[in-house]
Amino acid sequence: MFKVLLSRLGQAALVMLVVSAVSFVMFRYVGDPVATMSRENASVEEKAELRRSLGLDQPLVVQYGRFLTRTLSGDLGISYRNQRPVTELIAERLPATLELVIVATILSLALGIPLGVLCALKPDGVAARLVQALSLVGISTPTFVTGIVLILVFAVSLGWLPSFGRGQVVDLGWWSTGFLTISGLKSFILPGITLALYQLTLIMRLVRAEMIDVLSSDYIRFAKARGLPTRYIHFRLALRNALMPVITVTGLQIGSLIAFAIVTETVFQWPGMGLLFIQAVSFVDIPVMAAYLLFVGLLFVLINTVVDILYAVVDPRLRARSA
Amino acid sequence: MNAQSAPALAIDGLRVEYPLANGSVFTAVENASLVIQPGEIHALVGESGAGKTTIGNTVMGLLEKPGRVAAGSIHIDGKKFDAVKGSATGIVLGRDVGAIFQDPMTSLNPLFAVESQLTEAMRFHLKLDKGDARSRALELLESVGIPEPKRRLKAYPHQLSGGQRQRVVIAAALSCNPKLVVADEPTTALDVSVQAQILKLLRDLADSRGIGILLVTHNMGVVAQIADHVTIMHRGKVVETGSTQEVLRHPKAAYARALIGAVPRIDQRLDRFPVLGDEGKGRAESARAELRAKAGRSEANADETPILSIENLCVDYTTSGWLPGSTGHRFRAVDDVSFSLRSGEVFGLVGESGCGKTTIANVVSGLVRPSAGRVLYRGQSIAGEGATRRVGPLRQAIQMIFQDPYSSLNSRMRIGSILSEPILFYRLATSRAEAETDVTRLIEAVGLDADASQRFPHAFSGGQRQRLSIARALGARPKLIVCDEPTSSLDVSVQAQILNLLKDLRDATGLTLLLISHDLAVVRQMCDRVAVMRQGQLLEQADSETLFDKPQHPYTQELLSLVPTLDRIRGETQAA
Numbered sequence: 015m016f017k018v019l020l021s022r023l024g025q026a027a028l029v030m031l032v033v034s035a036v037s038f039v040m041f042r043y044v045g046d047p048v049a050t051m052s053r054e055n056a057s058v059e060e061k062a063e064l065r066r067s068l069g070l071d072q073p074l075v076v077q078y079g080r081f082l083t084r085t086l087s088g089d090l091g092i093s094y095r096n097q098r099p100v101t102e103l104i105a106e107r108l109p110a111t112l113e114l115v116i117v118a119t120i121l122s123l124a125l126g127i128p129l130g131v132l133c134a135l136k137p138d139g140v141a142a143r144l145v146q147a148l149s150l151v152g153i154s155t156p157t158f159v160t161g162i163v164l165i166l167v168f169a170v171s172l173g174w175l176p177s178f179g180r181g182q183v184v185d186l187g188w189w190s191t192g193f194l195t196i197s198g199l200k201s202f203i204l205p206g207i208t209l210a211l212y213q214l215t216l217i218m219r220l221v222r223a224e225m226i227d228v229l230s231s232d233y234i235r236f237a238k239a240r241g242l243p244t245r246y247i248h249f250r251l252a253l254r255n256a257l258m259p260v261i262t263v264t265g266l267q268i269g270s271l272i273a274f275a276i277v278t279e280t281v282f283q284w285p286g287m288g289l290l291f292i293q294a295v296s297f298v299d300i301p302v303m304a305a306y307l308l309f310v311g312l313l314f315v316l317i318n319t320v321v322d323i324l325y326a327v328v329d330p331r332l333r334a335r336s337a
Numbered sequence: 338m339n340a341q342s343a344p345a346l347a348i349d350g351l352r353v354e355y356p357l358a359n360g361s362v363f364t365a366v367e368n369a370s371l372v373i374q375p376g377e378i379h380a381l382v383g384e385s386g387a388g389k390t391t392i393g394n395t396v397m398g399l400l401e402k403p404g405r406v407a408a409g410s411i412h413i414d415g416k417k418f419d420a421v422k423g424s425a426t427g428i429v430l431g432r433d434v435g436a437i438f439q440d441p442m443t444s445l446n447p448l449f450a451v452e453s454q455l456t457e458a459m460r461f462h463l464k465l466d467k468g469d470a471r472s473r474a475l476e477l478l479e480s481v482g483i484p485e486p487k488r489r490l491k492a493y494p495h496q497l498s499g500g501q502r503q504r505v506v507i508a509a510a511l512s513c514n515p516k517l518v519v520a521d522e523p524t525t526a527l528d529v530s531v532q533a534q535i536l537k538l539l540r541d542l543a544d545s546r547g548i549g550i551l552l553v554t555h556n557m558g559v560v561a562q563i564a565d566h567v568t569i570m571h572r573g574k575v576v577e578t579g580s581t582q583e584v585l586r587h588p589k590a591a592y593a594r595a596l597i598g599a600v601p602r603i604d605q606r607l608d609r610f611p612v613l614g615d616e617g618k619g620r621a622e623s624a625r626a627e628l629r630a631k632a633g634r635s636e637a638n639a640d641e642t643p644i645l646s647i648e649n650l651c652v653d654y655t656t657s658g659w660l661p662g663s664t665g666h667r668f669r670a671v672d673d674v675s676f677s678l679r680s681g682e683v684f685g686l687v688g689e690s691g692c693g694k695t696t697i698a699n700v701v702s703g704l705v706r707p708s709a710g711r712v713l714y715r716g717q718s719i720a721g722e723g724a725t726r727r728v729g730p731l732r733q734a735i736q737m738i739f740q741d742p743y744s745s746l747n748s749r750m751r752i753g754s755i756l757s758e759p760i761l762f763y764r765l766a767t768s769r770a771e772a773e774t775d776v777t778r779l780i781e782a783v784g785l786d787a788d789a790s791q792r793f794p795h796a797f798s799g800g801q802r803q804r805l806s807i808a809r810a811l812g813a814r815p816k817l818i819v820c821d822e823p824t825s826s827l828d829v830s831v832q833a834q835i836l837n838l839l840k841d842l843r844d845a846t847g848l849t850l851l852l853i854s855h856d857l858a859v860v861r862q863m864c865d866r867v868a869v870m871r872q873g874q875l876l877e878q879a880d881s882e883t884l885f886d887k888p889q890h891p892y893t894q895e896l897l898s899l900v901p902t903l904d905r906i907r908g909e910t911q912a913a
Contacts, residue, residue: 232444235444240435240509240510241431241458246461251446251449
């Protein structure tokens with residue numbers, strides 16, 4: 015067990031090292047920082063001086079080492095555009111993205127599981143067929159199209175919901191939340207649905223497939239033979255078995271939701287990390303881009319490591335041997 | 338028995354049909370009738386597809402759509418049972434009809450504790466509250482003979498052994514005092530000694546509680562041991578019915594005679610298994626002769642070195658601990674086992690599940706590494722100490738046949754490709770055309786038609802697939818074939834054919850077979866020498882005649898006494 019843990023952590027560290035190297039290379043080679051930072055008519059000596067003071071005359075390895083040390087101590091540099099520490103910027107934008115992702119995840123689970131069960135129990139019913147057909151649309155429509163259509167219908171034509179931003183937010187310490195005001199809650203609806211749509215169809219299809227599988231298993235037949243009520247068999251017994259893989263997939267999907275919230279945040283001008291990144295790209299704000307890259311890399315590595323370790327813990331064969 | 342009370346189950350003229358996609362109708366059961374009195378065990382016997390499970394499912398209300406009851410009636414405890422709706426006035430499934438399924442590994446839900454699975458039926462049907470249901474569950478566990486019932490209530494299915502799980506399933510079936518229990522192959526997935534215990538338990542339940550039991554099985558030995566009455570089915574029709582003694586001793590119908598004859602005998606060795614129908618010999622024999630000619634003379638026959646010897650073999654399975662350096666759990670699957678195979682013999686390895694016999698097969702075929710000891714092939718170490726990497730000829734010489742013919746053939750490959758794979762891999766043919774003729778020869782040698790090569794595995798029945806697995810193993814022109822339970826997932830009559838085939842091939846090509854089985858009767862019929870294993874240790878090895886006639890080790894004696902056979906028919910024991 016300890017070996018598994020150790021090797022997983024080792025792998026995680028290795029991946030992060032590679033990600034940080036990519037992010038460092040971006041710093042160093044996407045445009046010349048000296049050219050960006052110095053005055054337009056600076057002399058060659060002035061530039062060389064700046065280069066020396068920034069440590070850019072040192073060998074590459076030394077520079078990478080310094081970059082690593084700084085990154086580990088939490089210093090990700092200063093945004094060219096905002097002239098503020100990148101860590102500060104990210105901390106400021108993080109709550110918006112996380113709250114949006116939470117809403118999207120809850121939405122996709124709350125709708126995806128019942129719809130999946132419905133499709134599994136009545137595969138030939140009208141409702142199940144409709145849901146199946148719609149899920150194809152959901153899975154194949156690009157996020158920005160869904161977002162724009164939703165804005166067009168509910169914000170522009172009907173005027174029911176705001177088309178952009180987080181609405182009013184309340185600050186709780188460093189965390190700003192949109193959950194506590196009406197306009198904040200209203201603002202969640204459209205971007206939440208947009209972001210949830212893909213995951214919702216995924217979960218629905220997964221639940222449907224698992225449920226169909228479980229329903230034909232021996233232990234469900236045995237439960238039927240014991241004359242237990244159908245509702246109890248479906249929702250208490252079978253559903254629990256069907257949800258096992260859903261837990262794994264949802265965990266992994268949260269990571270990609272955070273990373274791929276970029277499109278949704280752009281469409282809805284949601285002041286989260288995705289928007290921060292898009293703005294950084296258009297202004298060649300390299301420290302922000304590099305930090306975003308590092309952050310998303312870290313997020314994926316963390317989630318995957320936790321899932322891997324959980325697998326090792328939950329693996330029934332390991333359980334059986336220690337029993 | 339109580340003559341006044343209504344029969345536990347009365348089926349009259351039952352017909353079950355499955356409408357097919359092309360508009361025609363497949364009749365799974367036709368005009369079946371049987372009566373089970375309270376306290377009586379009625380066995381329903383037949384091969385797969387005979388319709389016996391369909392009857393069981395109909396009675397349990399589990400008939401799958403689009404199957405339907407087309408004619409006939411079912412009465413449970415004297416009340417008419419509507420099999421279409423799965424209901425009857427006064428009859429509740431689960432309360433009045435209990436069910437026991439074949440595989441205790443899969444009939445309990447892995448995510449729920451034993452307590453929850455035992456008590457739910459009582460809470461719904463008898464309206465017991467949690468506490469009452471719990472104390473009744475404790476009583477039930479005790480009555481089915483589970484030790485420490487208090488602790489077991491909190492256990493999850495994976496923490497129990499197969500036998501214990503089947504006891505839990507039986508306890509669940511009994512939980513609401515049913516009039517009738519339908520047991521569908523209740524011991525097929527269990528070891529002989531556990532099977533004996535479960536059968537005794539069922540018999541006791543029928544005797545002491547007056548429950549009628551419908552026992553669906555294909556095992557004639559089981560029938561002989563506990564059933565009062567037996568009904569033999571073939572292709573959906575009842576072929577013969579009567580008291581167990583009468584039917585097994587003096588079967589009237591030709592099919593019943595053949596079916597009973599196909600059961601491997603443990604008391605004496607026969608030359609061949611009696612089989613149902615024609616074995617289609619002519620073409621197969623000439624194909625085998627050609628195979629033999631191609632394989633060349635078996636060069637080692639004169640040689641005295643054993644073809645395979647296993648010396649002080651140990652295999653440990655370990656799980657690593659939480660801390661570095663700690664070894665975690667260590668489990669010794671094979672403990673200091675030595676034996677050797679002479680060229681051309683059939684060597685049997687018997688024992689109950691978990692005794693290490695399959696681990697040995699895996700070591701021989703190179704799937705598991707030994708922890709100590711070694712395996713020699715013709716004097717050359719192939720596993721363990723001094724083993725060289727297994728290359729071409731060594732790998733080719735040892736082939737395997739696996740237990741489950743459904744999962745051991747790749748379902749996405751045509752039979753032709755499956756069989757030509759080993760031939761091309763070991764470069765046994767100079768051209769593709771030659772490989773194809775070889776494949777045809779192999780298919781004919783195992784008694785199938787040459788056009789099989791164009792089809793996919795799903796087009797074949799279990800027995801045919803096992804024939805193809807054998808053909809695949811033969812394709813590599815091996816000297817030794819390791820057969821791991823080659824017939825345990827097959828019907829008796831099919832088993833007889835496959836075993837005959839293995840015998841014929843052994844005679845024709847001079848193969849050596851390592852046969853691993855838990856079925857002692859099969860081992861007796863097939864093997865020249867036999868070794869008995871328990872808990873990783875080799876207890877006894879001898880010529881099979883000696884071992885079966887005069888077993889030395891008490892464990893062997895016990896195993897032999899537990900095998901249900903046709904010689905010990907219920908009701909005759911006192912007379913004999």
